[in-house]
Amino acid sequence: MAVAAGLGPRLDRERFQWSSLAMLAPALALLGVLFIFPVLYSGYLGFTDLALVGSRSRDYQFTGLDNVTRMLSDYVFIKSSWLTIIFVVGSAIVGQTVLGMALAILLRNALVSVRAVIGSIVIVAWVLPEITVALVWYAFSQAGGTLSILLGHTDTNFLVAVPMLIVSLANLWRNVAFSMLVFSAGLRNLPTEVLEAAEVEGASAWRRYRMVVLPLLKPTIVTNLLLVTILNLSEFTLIYAMTQGGPGIETMTLPLYVYQEAFVFHQLGYGTAISLVLVLIGALFSLLFVRASRSQV
Amino acid sequence: MLSEVRFEGVHKIFGTETAVEDLNLRVNAGEFLVLVGPSGCGKTTTLRMLAGLERPSYGRILIGDKLVNNVSPRFRDVAMVFQSYALYPHMNVYDNLAFGMRARGAAGSVIAQRVKETAEVLGLAQLMKRRPSELSGGQRQRVALGRALIRQPQVFLMDEPLSNLDAGLRVQMRAELSRLHERFRVTTLYVTHDQVEAMTMGDRIAVMNSGRLQQVDAPETLYDNPANIFVAGFIGSPRMNFVRGSLTTTRGVAAVEFLGVTTPLSSRAKLTAEAADGAVTVGLRPEDLMWRRAAPPESTLTLSAEVDVVEPMGHEAYVTAVCAGETVTSRFPPRSGVRTRDRIELALNPARLHLFDARSGNTILQRPVAGGAELPRSVGEARVDESEEGRSERQREPHTRSAQSRAEEIS
Amino acid sequence: MSAVEARRAGAEKLIVVPYSRVSPAAVATNMILILLGSFFLLPMLWMVFASVDSNPDWAIKLPTPTLANFTDVLGRADAISSFRSSLILAGTTTVVTTVLAVLAAYPLSRMHIPFKRAFMLAILFASGLPVSMLIVPVYQMYVYFGWLDSLYTTALFLAASSLPFAIWLMKNFIDAVPAELEQAAAIDGASTARILRELVLPLTLPGIAVTAIYTFINAWGAFIIPFVLTYSPDNQPGPVEIYNFMGSHGLFKFGDLAVFSLLFSVPVIVLYLFMSRYFSGAFNFGGAVK
Numbered sequence: 001m002a003v004a005a006g007l008g009p010r011l012d013r014e015r016f017q018w019s020s021l022a023m024l025a026p027a028l029a030l031l032g033v034l035f036i037f038p039v040l041y042s043g044y045l046g047f048t049d050l051a052l053v054g055s056r057s058r059d060y061q062f063t064g065l066d067n068v069t070r071m072l073s074d075y076v077f078i079k080s081s082w083l084t085i086i087f088v089v090g091s092a093i094v095g096q097t098v099l100g101m102a103l104a105i106l107l108r109n110a111l112v113s114v115r116a117v118i119g120s121i122v123i124v125a126w127v128l129p130e131i132t133v134a135l136v137w138y139a140f141s142q143a144g145g146t147l148s149i150l151l152g153h154t155d156t157n158f159l160v161a162v163p164m165l166i167v168s169l170a171n172l173w174r175n176v177a178f179s180m181l182v183f184s185a186g187l188r189n190l191p192t193e194v195l196e197a198a199e200v201e202g203a204s205a206w207r208r209y210r211m212v213v214l215p216l217l218k219p220t221i222v223t224n225l226l227l228v229t230i231l232n233l234s235e236f237t238l239i240y241a242m243t244q245g246g247p248g249i250e251t252m253t254l255p256l257y258v259y260q261e262a263f264v265f266h267q268l269g270y271g272t273a274i275s276l277v278l279v280l281i282g283a284l285f286s287l288l289f290v291r292a293s294r295s296q297v
Numbered sequence: 298m299l300s301e302v303r304f305e306g307v308h309k310i311f312g313t314e315t316a317v318e319d320l321n322l323r324v325n326a327g328e329f330l331v332l333v334g335p336s337g338c339g340k341t342t343t344l345r346m347l348a349g350l351e352r353p354s355y356g357r358i359l360i361g362d363k364l365v366n367n368v369s370p371r372f373r374d375v376a377m378v379f380q381s382y383a384l385y386p387h388m389n390v391y392d393n394l395a396f397g398m399r400a401r402g403a404a405g406s407v408i409a410q411r412v413k414e415t416a417e418v419l420g421l422a423q424l425m426k427r428r429p430s431e432l433s434g435g436q437r438q439r440v441a442l443g444r445a446l447i448r449q450p451q452v453f454l455m456d457e458p459l460s461n462l463d464a465g466l467r468v469q470m471r472a473e474l475s476r477l478h479e480r481f482r483v484t485t486l487y488v489t490h491d492q493v494e495a496m497t498m499g500d501r502i503a504v505m506n507s508g509r510l511q512q513v514d515a516p517e518t519l520y521d522n523p524a525n526i527f528v529a530g531f532i533g534s535p536r537m538n539f540v541r542g543s544l545t546t547t548r549g550v551a552a553v554e555f556l557g558v559t560t561p562l563s564s565r566a567k568l569t570a571e572a573a574d575g576a577v578t579v580g581l582r583p584e585d586l587m588w589r590r591a592a593p594p595e596s597t598l599t600l601s602a603e604v605d606v607v608e609p610m611g612h613e614a615y616v617t618a619v620c621a622g623e624t625v626t627s628r629f630p631p632r633s634g635v636r637t638r639d640r641i642e643l644a645l646n647p648a649r650l651h652l653f654d655a656r657s658g659n660t661i662l663q664r665p666v667a668g669g670a671e672l673p674r675s676v677g678e679a680r681v682d683e684s685e686e687g688r689s690e691r692q693r694e695p696h697t698r699s700a701q702s703r704a705e706e707i708s
Numbered sequence: 709m710s711a712v713e714a715r716r717a718g719a720e721k722l723i724v725v726p727y728s729r730v731s732p733a734a735v736a737t738n739m740i741l742i743l744l745g746s747f748f749l750l751p752m753l754w755m756v757f758a759s760v761d762s763n764p765d766w767a768i769k770l771p772t773p774t775l776a777n778f779t780d781v782l783g784r785a786d787a788i789s790s791f792r793s794s795l796i797l798a799g800t801t802t803v804v805t806t807v808l809a810v811l812a813a814y815p816l817s818r819m820h821i822p823f824k825r826a827f828m829l830a831i832l833f834a835s836g837l838p839v840s841m842l843i844v845p846v847y848q849m850y851v852y853f854g855w856l857d858s859l860y861t862t863a864l865f866l867a868a869s870s871l872p873f874a875i876w877l878m879k880n881f882i883d884a885v886p887a888e889l890e891q892a893a894a895i896d897g898a899s900t901a902r903i904l905r906e907l908v909l910p911l912t913l914p915g916i917a918v919t920a921i922y923t924f925i926n927a928w929g930a931f932i933i934p935f936v937l938t939y940s941p942d943n944q945p946g947p948v949e950i951y952n953f954m955g956s957h958g959l960f961k962f963g964d965l966a967v968f969s970l971l972f973s974v975p976v977i978v979l980y981l982f983m984s985r986y987f988s989g990a991f992n993f994g995g996a997v998k
Binding site (some may be wrong): 348350351369370371372373375376377379381383385386387396397400401444448 | 805821886888889891892893894896897898899902906907911
Binding site (some may be wrong): 013014016017019020021023024026027028030031033034035036038039041042045050062099103106107109110111114115117118122123124125127128129131132133134135136137138139140142143144145146147148173205236237240241258259262264268271273274275279282283286287 | 712716733734737740741742744745748749750751754755758765766767768808809811812814815816819820821822832833834837838842843844845846847848849864865867868869871872875880882900920923929931932936946947950951954962965969972973976977979984
């Protein structure tokens with residue numbers, strides 16, 4: 001800078017304040033011990049043959065890529081990966097996003113009383129503890145349960161007949177409020193003049209949504225997609241409480257498989273290796289989220 | 298306690314932008330100095346550096362004899378009124394006023410006494426239990442002022458304090474601020490983009506543009522002897538007309554030719570060293586460019602022009618006319634009957650010309666000091682430049698040097 | 709009435725009722741919503757009805773009213789102790805997370821910290837990681853340190869896993885407080901401690917409440933972490949207890965199960981209602997990283 005030449009060092013360099021470190025330190029300590037260290041530690045454990053019990057529980061070894069090779073030839077792992085994809089894509093990406101947006105748009109145009117009641121019901125489903133959701137959907141889908149009566153097959157246990165569909169529906173039922181709230185906020189933030197302009201120009205409601213609302217909501221949609229993907233990828237409680245991965249391995253998504261390998265079959269090393277795959281996928285989506293949130297600022 | 302403030306070679310650089318460049322400015326003890334300029338000229342940065350909210354990149358800032366570059370705002374003993382008022386939203390008026398004294402550990406009884414006095418000065422006594430959200434704009438403004446007044450600081454800093462008020466209230470508060478300054482005589486640095494505020498309130502005015510200080514002078518001096526084209530154009534409304542001209546010197550007598558006429562320069566005016574024969578920019582204030590029929594005898598020059606636009610203001614009219622290919626604005630009496638495309642004659646007092654170097658824009662004609670007999674006492678109309686807030690509304694407010702008397706007239 | 713008059717009357721009618729709320733689209737919108745709403749209502753309605761039914765089964769039916777299920781559950785020591793465990797677990801997690809998040813968010817929002825942007829990205833990144841996947845290494849660590857089967861050490865891990873999002877949320881709330889207020893206070897002579905105590909804390913109280921309640925709701929429903937890290941019956945929080953009951957069909961009556969889940973759900977619903985008036989801001993994800 002021409003002006004700066006010959007004036008000596010800058011006097012306004014930012015100074016580090018030790019008080020900021022003091023305020024950050026407790027959080028950094030907790031995260032360091034119980035978050036960052038476990039992440040790094042699992043990066044190591046995933047390449048060992050650590051077991052929960054027996055000689056391998058103390059005397060475990062680094063086994064290189066053995067766990068990876070094992071995964072690639074592990075029928076359950078491959079099936080489990082497919083189930084995870086079906087679950088995330090079906091329940092989260094398609095179901096949650098589409099139904100969430102539909103609810104947000106419909107509620108915006110509904111009678112005040114309908115909006116208040118239906119909106120609250122959807123949100124209560126989201127606020128309920130996961131275990132409660134598992135219980136009510138377990139009851140809902142049993143033979144003789146409400147669903148079987150509605151469909152006229154009172155002797156069918158739908159949790160056995162179509163287990164993946166039921167857990168996906170239960171998950172959708174619970175999580176759709178999140179997307180609905182995200183989209184409601186997005187719709188609220190739309191510039192009303194743009195919509196009014198489109199209305200004045202005589203665009204039909206459907207056309208307005210397709211040509212004006214959807215493009216304007218694109219950043220919200222992207223954010224929502226990434227968030228629900230990340231959140232659903234690690235879904236454990238709901239599926240486990242309803243099916244424990246069964247019948248057979250019909251609902252054994254990767255988080256359940258990790259739990260089973262590690263704590264039922266006592267293969268901590270292999271279990272960690274599988275969880276690393278999940279962490280990697282989650283990290284990938286997190287990165288996408290970070291990039292997307294940066295580009296929409 | 299009166300303290301002067303000095304900026305010595307102060308620069309402020311943000312990233313690659315130089316917000317303030319080599320600022321040398323002294324605010325005298327007890328003085329009301331207005332820092333005025335268009336948005337982004339560095340005036341608010343200057344104020345924030347004095348407050349301690351920004352540190353200068355280079356140079357020294359002194360309050361009294363104390364170098365304050367590295368003194369935190371807490372210990373500078375300055376008080377500031379923010380443009381947004383920055384009232385503490387969760388505290389009532391009393392607590393807003395008392396906050397600073399409490400922070401400095403004053404005794405409860407002393408605080409109560411000072412809050413009471415300050416509230417009375419500002420007419421806030423009935424509002425002590427209200428929160429800022431329950432106050433009108435003018436009342437909030439008073440609380441913000443009160444929060445500064447109560448502290449009896451060495452220096453007052455005001456950052457566009459009136460810009461969020463509506464026009465009527467602004468005129469009233471302008472007078473009130475001047476009155477408060479008369480009463481307490483605290484050194485004040487007042488930032489505004491509004492030349493009316495600058496002209497009516499400042500003991501002196503400092504004009505800034507693009508981070509550089511352009512001129513510091515008393516209001517009349519600034520108006521009569523602007524240091525350069527920027528100051529000449531910024532102060533005064535309607536804006537000064539600038540037309541092309543040329544300077545010639547024959548046998549020691551300088552003459553300027555413009556708009557098709559030639560006139561020798563007044564013997565009372567002096568050309569500066571920078572002046573040279575050739576192209577110059579001639580500045581004509583609209584009030585000096587009159588309708589021939591309404592002009593006083595000193596207006597010896599006559600120009601012929603064709604009317605382009607007539608803007609009636611009620612008590613007068615602005616007439617934009619084309620004269621020798623240049624567009625000029627002139628102030629007409631009301632109901633002159635002049636209409637678009639009329640041929641008219643304009644009159645000009647040659648002693649009222651401003652001359653600027655065509656290239657540097659600096660003034661090359663030093664005119665007699667303000668207060669001379671031939672100078673009109675009224676500075677005249679000024680246009681409020683609202684561009685900083687991006688408002689399109691234009692207001693014209695009558696004012697004289699005595700804002701106080703004007704405010705009394707209004708109320 | 710002549711034909712002309714009739715037409716005029718008809719025209720007047722049209723003019724009198726030019727706009728009606730009952731358009732087919734509006735009817736359809738509300739009908740679809742009511743249908744969707746019953747899809748959401750039916751499963752939970754079962755829980756409510758079964759809880760006061762003397763003879764419930766898996767289907768929704770109008771109950772034969774009784775409070776016996778409630779007295780049953782409230783008389784069970786294991787049910788009471790699981791509530792106590794949940795309260796300790798969620799309470800500890802909430803206190804630790806909220807205090808640490810507020811402390812960390814202030815400097816991240818207001819002070820100069822080297823690599824702040826990278827740090828915030830890491831925080832955002834961490835809040836996206838599937839934390840329950842860290843359960844194996846954490847289990848190993850807890851075995852090593854002898855921390856297993858304690859509600860407080862379990863709460864520490866829950867706190868660590870909820871901290872990144874809490875910091876991020878809290879920073880957004882502090883960012884929303886105008887910096888000019890703090891500058892005004894600094895010029896008024898207030899110390900950093902006073903600014904924190906008298907300005908930042910009161911002004912971000914809604915944000916702190918949202919952060920705390922959000923953390924509490926999550927910790928209250930946490931399943932896999934306490935499921936793996938605790939084992940003695942006294943330390944089982946509500947979700948684990950309900951899971952165990954679900955697995956022991958014959959031994960646990962439908963009605964009791966419904967009552968237990970209902971009672972366990974009430975606190976979070978109440979807390980959510982309390983929080984919801986402040987919550988809408990949390991869903992504006994635009995400008996996540998400044």
